[in-house]
Every structure is written in structure tokens, then in C-alpha cells.
Amino acid sequence: MKKILATISILLATTATADEYDTVAAKWRTCAACHGNNAQGKPGFPSLNWMEEQVIIEALVDYKQMITRGDMSGIMFGQAATLTDEEIELMAKYIKEVLKND
Numbered sequence: 001m002k003k004i005l006a007t008i009s010i011l012l013a014t015t016a017t018a019d020e021y022d023t024v025a026a027k028w029r030t031c032a033a034c035h036g037n038n039a040q041g042k043p044g045f046p047s048l049n050w051m052e053e054q055v056i057i058e059a060l061v062d063y064k065q066m067i068t069r070g071d072m073s074g075i076m077f078g079q080a081a082t083l084t085d086e087e088i089e090l091m092a093k094y095i096k097e098v099l100k101n102d
Helices: 002-020 022-035 053-064 073-081 085-097
Strands: none
Touching (some): 022 073, 022 085, 053 085
């Protein structure tokens, strides 16, 4: 009985984590066009894999505030504008915790 309860608990925790990322996972598909499915980057677009979570958050906040950070800032202004403050933090966490495993 204890093993069954432990298994159910693990399954529920896994489901909760997956649900946590639903909104940003859907938005990541747009990001992936430039940054790659696993945030590995593409020619002309940076990899996000090496960045710390806080660096990603700072960049997205800057872009949302239309602060220029480089040549692609114009593209990123529009992308970051679609994210809430909570989604910005969740997106950084998603990149570091979920995409690193793909």
C-alpha cells in the first residue's frame, strides 16, 4: 500500500510540474524558431543553455521595457511584450529545468 501511495504521489508531482509550464511551453514554440527547440541557438541567434536563470529574467524584463541589449532587440521587444512578469520567471525556469533535459 505504501508503494502505491508513493507512486501516486510521484505521478501527481510530475503532473503538477508539467502543468506549471503549460503557458510558457506553448509560448516557447515561437522562441524556438530562433533559439532552437532545446534553447541551443541557431546561426545568428544565441544559445540560452549557458545562461543562468537570472540572466534570462533580466534580459526578458529589459526587452519588455524596450531596453536595447543588442542587434536583435527589436525582435525581442515584441516577444517579451507577450509575457507577464510571472511568465518571464517561469520561462527562465523552463529553459533551465526542462529544455536542458531534452
